Amino acid sequence: MSAQPGWGSCDETDDAHHTLRRAPRPVLDTNPTAVHSALVPPGTLHQRVTAALAHWRLDDAEELLAGVEGELSPYAAPAPRDGSPDEEPAEEPADLGRAWADTLHAELLVRRLRQAGFTLVGDPVEPPHGTGSPPALDLHAGVAELIDGDGPGDDGDLRAECAARAALAIALVRSARAAFDATADDLQRAAGLARHARIELLSRRVDAAMDEAVEAASLLDPGLPASLLLVDTLSTLAGVLADLELMPLALDYQRRAHETAVQAAATPGALDAADGEADVLVARTATRLGELCAELGEGLLDDGVPESAGPHFAEARGLAEQALALLPPESAEAVVAAQVVHGWALVGLGEHTAAAGPLRAAVRATATSGDRDLLAAALLALGRALRRQGDGAGADEQLAGALAIATEHGLSRLRRAALRELCTLHSELDDAGRALPYLQAYLADELDRVDERRTRWVELFGRRKSLLETERAAGQLRRQAYEDPLTHLPNRRYAEARLDGLLSSGAAPALAVVDVDRFKTINDAVGHPGGDAVLRRVAELLVAGVRDTDEVCRWAGDEFVILLPETTAEQAERALERTRRAVAAHDWAGLGVGLPVTISVGIASATRGDDRRTLFAAADGVLYDAKRRGRDRVVRLSAVTQTRAGASPLDALFGPPRAAAAAVTDEPAGDDTALVGAPEKVPAAVSVPAVQPSPLDDPTGDPGGFAPLLVDPPLGLGGPTDPPLAPAPPASSGPAEPARTTAPAPALPFRDVPSEPDVIWGTGRTTEQVLALVREARRQFPDRPAVVVRATAETLVALASEHDAYTTVDAAAMSAAVGPLPEAVGRVAVLSGNGGDTSVAAEAAFVARITGTEVVRVDDLGGTRIRGLLADPAALQDVDCLVVVAGLDASLAGLVAALTDVPIVAVPTSTGQPGSFGGFSALITMLNSASPGVVVSNIDNGHAAGVFAARIARRTRSGTAPGRGVVR
Incomplete structure (x- = not known):
């Protein structure tokens, strides 16, 4: 059985299969310094192959692609790797040359399949007149032949040959898609996706084409610079959208392509081409835009609204005339395309006679050029002109030719237009017998483009594009959340999460804390821009001095941390010592810094059972050892579990205050403000005890200061020496007895007064006011958090952005805490009634959690849903205090109180029916409860209830209050 013309012989097919398995050959470059190969757009070879495929010159395309057979078959197994150090690395999966080679080979195969009457998935293409369809291809047989290398011979079955090509095309499409997904070049990826959408349309897989088009559109950011690749991608996407019957969207993208071409032509270096080539690019995009305008106008004419069609035809005429004015005579193909659009626009405007002559010339020119799309368009436009002039025979000949070409090459829009014109022509000629088949074929095609489906596609396109853009924006926000904007290193939030992950996985990392010595002095000397430059350069030197597996993060200010997985402190010390010397020897004068720049480093290695706080406190402690010993040095500590004197400014989060460390030397703790060159007070040998002694432990006598007050309460404050209370002496009419003069006891602090968070109410305050109050609270009380309640979403986002990792946000509670959180002591349960009480309960x-307790929630206990709690009152066990929040179900507090002797804080809410009088009804119900052990907060005051419950829980667990509750 002979091969179909244009398909290639069976022997050639078999050779092609084996060719795909040969060793790679380099792809020809456009020029020796090109970044991408000529096969990657907008390379010259890519443009030539694309033009050959678009014009259905498939043998030419195959010959051009024969020179780039450097890509392995997706079925070929990779060569085994011996793991030797000299072995070259494997090819990157994101290689664009491989992706485009696979894409163009796949499109060639799909177009050959289409000529043979099959789609990519092996389904037969329905013939236009219902003459019957062959069975679908068996693609499994094609896969087996590719793997075995046994292609069909001269007497082979054409169906088996088609199946083999279809199977190979599917594999190439998947391989190319994976490569495009892996590339970081969004524009190249969008170009590939648009091309894949074209392949799916050729295979009549509309849904898959829509998916590819949506993703490609989402990658084409409006801020992309004008370039030839961007113009080509926008034009390709516009053509795909037009074939998907999304004409308004297609018009928008082609208009953007034309505007981008004009911008690129006016921007020096944007196209890297001669002025004439820039003019040709602008002319081509104008022609394509004019074609879409004319097509939209033709649709409006068919719908019977010629007054709306006129402006579209006028725009198409203007664009075609603009293109003809720009095109040089040697661009014959582009000139003919512009003439076809110009003639079509004239026909639409009623100037049939003026259009007929140029259109006949265009048909003659395209008949020999091999551009089947352009020939079909020219025949269709000429047929329209002749039909409207009254030349029925001439119109029938041209329109029949356009229909045949459009059907053969899968040009659905041209085919549908030719069918409609032929049906209209023979209806006007009263030839119902010839009009009926065209009408039936046209109606069959119309079933695929009814208004409901088109509307659904438009909505789907917009929705999915928006979703992808939102996902990418969220990914960008996630990257920003973990990246320091000054140095572009990972930030503190990332470092904490990464260190937690390493420790929880059982790894034994080393942690280095790096501080730039006397950075404030540097900042004062060279200004903040100079200080920022110093930090960026230090960051670069730190990254250059560590392994690829180590991670350098900016912690805060002039502090950095380095995570060194599976590294001992000794190994880390050697690496950081090299980095320290590199920083000290660096030429800082190049940045305008006349002061020496050095770093101090503290290193600790983790041992089993250490957590992030322990490890950081240890490393930070030895960092301050390094600073006390004179700076510009590396100090390590291996035994992390030891408690050390001296801590960092971050001990508000991770450990005790720095007062003890400051007392070791005459220099204030952490003071980097001393002038460079000033003598430092450094003892000859600094000894830091493992645990600083407490004055309360002095057995020799009175420790002095406030220590006695912290041991025994003074007289009058409930101490053991307080006299018993006695009744006041009776009144006497006689002279008063001289009163015994006793000096009043001084106002002294109570023991164990909790350092509870400051509360800032967001109600009635702007975001700026809340931020200012939080800053002031953090300045006055750095050791405790500032709590913001009843805040707007905008305020919560602003707090998280300004204070970064120090912020704990709860959107349901409309609250945030800025600062270090206390260790959880005790346990509080929060119960709420119906759904309207959730915000107050949250x-x-x-x-309660921010104040320092563990919290559990049980929601929606209103009405009959309380039965679950009655049947299994587990939520009331093992807690130190209960908070019951209810509005309509205000009796819930009394009911719960009857089940347990745990203290209860009842919170009435204003949610419910109008008869609740803004929560007053719930308040009265709770106050009148006969159950003991219940205190009632004011209406909607979840904050006061949380603080009160946390106090009870903390005092219960610390042993200063009665024991735990027991469920009855």
């Missing part, structure tokens, strides 16, 4: 739970 506020109470959040505040």
